[in-house]
Structures are given as C-alpha cells and as structure tokens.
Amino acid sequence: MRERHLLDPILGSLDRALRAVFAPPLATRPMPRPAGEASTPEAPLDDAERREAAGLMRVNHAGEVAAQALYHGQAAFAARPEVREWLLQAAREEADHLAWCDQRLRELGSRPSLLGPLWYAGSFAIGAAAALAGDRTSLGFVSETERQVEGHIDSHLERLPAADARSRAVLQVMREDEAAHGAAARAAGGTELPPPVRQAMRATAKVMTTTSRWL
Secondary structure, X not given: OHHHHHHHXXXXXXXXXXXXXOOOOOXXXXXXXXXXXXXXXXXXXXXXXXXXXXXXXXXXXXXXXHHHHHHHHHHHOOOOHHHHHHHHHHHHHHHHHHHHHHHHHHHOOOOOOOOHHHHHHHHHHHHHHHHHOOHXXXXXXXXXXXXHHHHHHHHHHHHOOOOOHHHHHHHHHHHHHHHHHHHHHHHOOOOOOOHHHHHHHHHHHHHHHHHHOOO
C-alpha cells in the first residue's frame, strides 16, 4: 500500500503529460464564436490568409501545450496543497484553450506543432524549477507567464487576417482567461520576478514561438 501511495504522484504526472500531448483535447466550454455567426457564415479565406492564420494558431496551440506542462510541473512540486490544487484547476481551465486551438487548426486544414512532446518536457522542467524555488516564486512565475502570453495574443490579434473572425473570437477569450489567471496568482501571493528571469522567459518563448510556427 505504501509503495503504491508513493507512485501515485508520478503516475498522475505521467497521465497528465500523455493526455496533454497525445490525447485529443476536450473542452468543458463551447468554442468561442463570433457574434452573429449563426446568421452570417464565415468569410472565406484565400490560401495566403489560411496559411497565416494556421501558423499563428499553431503557435498558440504550442503555447497551450507548454502552459499545461508549466502548471503540471509547478503543481508536482508545490509546497502547499492549496497552491497545488489552484495550479491544477488553472491547468484544467486552460485545457479549453488547447482544445479550441486544436479545433481551429483542423478547421483551417492544418495541424499542431510536431514538437509538442519537446515543448511539454521542457516546460514541465521549467515549472518544476519554479516550484522548487517556493510557492510565492512559483505563483509569481504564473503571473509573469500570463503577462507575456497576453502580449503574444495581442500581437496575434493584430496579425490575423481581417476575415478570420473565428480565430479572433478564440484568442479574445483566451486573453481574458490569461489575464484572470495572472491576477489570481498575484492575489494569492505571487512575487515579482527579477528582470533577468523575465528576460530569460521571453527568450525561451521566442524560440518556441518561432519554431512552432513552421514545425
């Protein structure tokens, strides 16, 4: 019984990793749709617009795989049970984003990044390291991550083809959720990270967003 108890966290982490990377994502909320879409069909996209939209949504999908891994890594090594539960709940809420991006990519006739397992493994390790620095630092890491994700989404909203109202609707709701999670992490006691750490996070994100757009 004792041996099985010790294995439970490891098996739980492995299960969450496999589901995030390989299982078809399932949303608990309907995919956001543009206002009035029921009465007005989606505007057609030409080939160039479809490629641009798919590239951006592939980046967002990769970011959501990484977000799942960050939360899972932080939860696995959180010091306080209440922080662990908050992180896992946030991950479950953000799983909707993963499902929405996956669905939108299929609608655009495209696919997720081929490097999903790499994004997950690297992000899990980063999340674990943040958690080992302490719960307040870990929550501060959530706050800074969500702040940077908001910036990425803002840039994608500017770059999306004007006719792609469906992707735009998804990103707008994702941005609202990211802002809410960042605010909740700060309210729970998250501390501001030092500038070198924030800069390293931006550099790491740059590598992922640049690569996942094409691979």
